[in-house]
Amino acid sequence: MATDNVVHQLAIRVGNKLRDERLMLATAESCTGGLVAAAMTDISGSSAWFERGFVTYSNLAKIEMIGVPADMIDRHGAVSEPVAKAMAEGALRNSRAQVSLSITGVAGPGGGTETKPVGMVSFAWSNRLHTAVETQQFKGDREQIRTQAAAYALRGLLELLERRER
Template sequence: MTETLSDLALQLSVELEKQSLTMATAESCTGGWVSQVLTAVPGSSGWFEGGIVSYSNAMKHRLLDVSEELLSTYGAVSQPVAEQMARGVARKLGVQASIAISGIAGPGGGTVDKPVGTVHIAWYRRGKTFSEAFLFTGDRQQVREQSVRVALSELIRLLQ
């Protein structure tokens, strides 16, 4: 049986509380969905500091300190940008862990190099940044949900 997003958020809360860590999110294509799932957990104010939805490149630069050079060289949907988003939100919000997501949920916006469903997720944990590229399938809602699921699952794994 597949765990629900609520189950994953609860598991993440246990790991964060056990290690006395706080976290934050930097979201683009998921539009705050990770933050919504996390804040649905009772007591999340003890470990969730907040999230930044940075949909435009200007907001990624202004709010998360993503360099304009990275944005112009690699594009918003890229590993270096997702990693800088994860580090930027951790620094800005003063947390030890973060999740950053940037992708193309569709139905439009895809290219040959970056088709619809391309999502870059980065995780920051105690000074180290990890990232991975994914090609999710389905409609906009499904791509976004898969992004949230993987983001939570992987942070749980990284904290264990």
């Protein structure tokens, strides 16, 4: 699938940038189930810049593994910018990485609501000093939504890394 190649090419670009900057990455993924971590570790030598990936699919995993406050999930729902932010920051707190990304969303085909439809995905990118958050709406089937989300997360990380240079 062409989109898988896009994710792979973005992972290579991110890996090169991380290597050049001597930075380590941690990921916290929910709806993508580790797609970003898999793309990163498909690259030979990625242990030089990929520190770890958390697949926190359940709410309890988000709470136990990366310290997302339970009351935050109760208040905002797992698919929300506050939870995405807490996931990215929790991935940094629970790793040796200097940068992180997080993804939480509704990949479908079920699970969507009127306020959080299928395809809604919240992202966060953090560098310990600043955390950026954003929500996007993707279209397609489950595989397409997950792949689009992985690619979007990697593009956002590239932007974060490029801002560090300025």
